[in-house]
Amino acid sequence: MLTLDKVFNAQSVLKKIIRETPLVRAYGIAPDCELYLKPENLQITGSFKVRGSAYKIAMLSDEEKQKGVIACSAGNHAQGVALAATKNGISSLICLPDTAPISKVEATKGFGAQVCLVPGCYDDAYEKALSLKEQEGYTFVHPFDDENVIAGQGTIALEILNDLDNIDAIVVPVGGGGLISGIAYTAKQIRPSVKIYGVQVAGAASMYNSVKHSQIECLDSVHTIADGIAVKQPGENTFRYVNDYVDDIALVTDDEVSSAILALIEKQKMIAEGAGAAAVAAVMFDKFALKGKRVVSIVSGGNIDVTSLSRVIERGLFQSGRxxxxxxxxxxxxxxxxxxxxxxxxxxxxxxxxxxxxxxxxxxxxxxxxxxxxxxxxxxxxxxxxxxxxxxxxxx
Missing domain, CATH: 3.30.70.260 (ACT domain)
Structure with a gap:
């Protein structure tokens, strides 16, 4: 069960592994509100994912640690698991689709993991990871639908509430829902008045559709530049937490995300990936009633490929009339x-x-x-x- 004590315990456990990212006041991005950024793009692995992964791994039994962990990811989760396992002296194996960018494969190896390249797409890599888990006895570290992973992500809310008083709203990007579940649960336990808003991209609106239709739905396909939140189906746990603790969810377009990436570069000198800029895009384009409010947007990651960044900047320039x-x-x-x-x-x-x-x-x-x-x-x-x-x- 997810409890506030577990989130506080995660904060204590993670002190030697993660970086506490300080809030940054943002100027010129959303003039109608007082906007602060939580720059998880400056996290050690370039993403918040290491928080949940590290806490999950730290809570394993001695026997589980001895057998090692396995995960499936084409991006930030892979690097988070790799770093967390290495810090805990545990072996890790990451299954990646063989179409994954070389930079992400090498980054995952650089954090100490073994990499298994699987022909096909993410789903093929996922099936391979589950197969190896059964064969070798590894512990599978789920990217979002796990209570300990969610508790680790909830430490972000503890840092926000400790750093800033009188917060009106926290805006969070949503993929599978682990990040917003942890933040929403934690914030609502400590300060129930804080509004929690989720943001998905229109090309991957799995949680948005599920919440609106009151049942978990699986998309046939996803298509967005925000690959970090391109998830076909939310988790059972995360769907429940979002229903219980999240005030609203809105959609942004790829063009709006591109504009937000460009604004973060120009106004804040900050690099964000598509998923990382989604919450900022929602504030920029008035997806929620935030006029005159004190708002925190989670910049969840900054691991964007350089060639992709140039295309996104060009798209952002056109979108903004520049x-x-x-x-x-x-x-x-x-x-x-x-x-x-x-x-x-x-x-x-x-x-x-x-x-x-x-x-x-x-x-x-x-x-x-x-x-x-x-x-x-x-x-x-x-x-x-x-x-x-x-x-x-x-x-x-």
Missing amino acids: SSSLLIELLDKPGQLKDISRIIADCGANVTGVHYEKGNTESVNGCFLRIEMETRDYAHVHLIMESLRAEGFKIV
């Missing part, structure tokens, strides 16, 4: 580009790309000109469009 593209239909004659460039420059934007395209225009002598620009926001883009139209240019 980067834009206009397709202009015009007559193919000298001087057109000069006039267009002058108008854009007079509006204070910067042209970053010009592409000449022939196509099916109204005029035989027509063509298309695609202009890529750096702009301030959507209002700036609209100003440029209206200025071009005012001088007779047709925006397609």
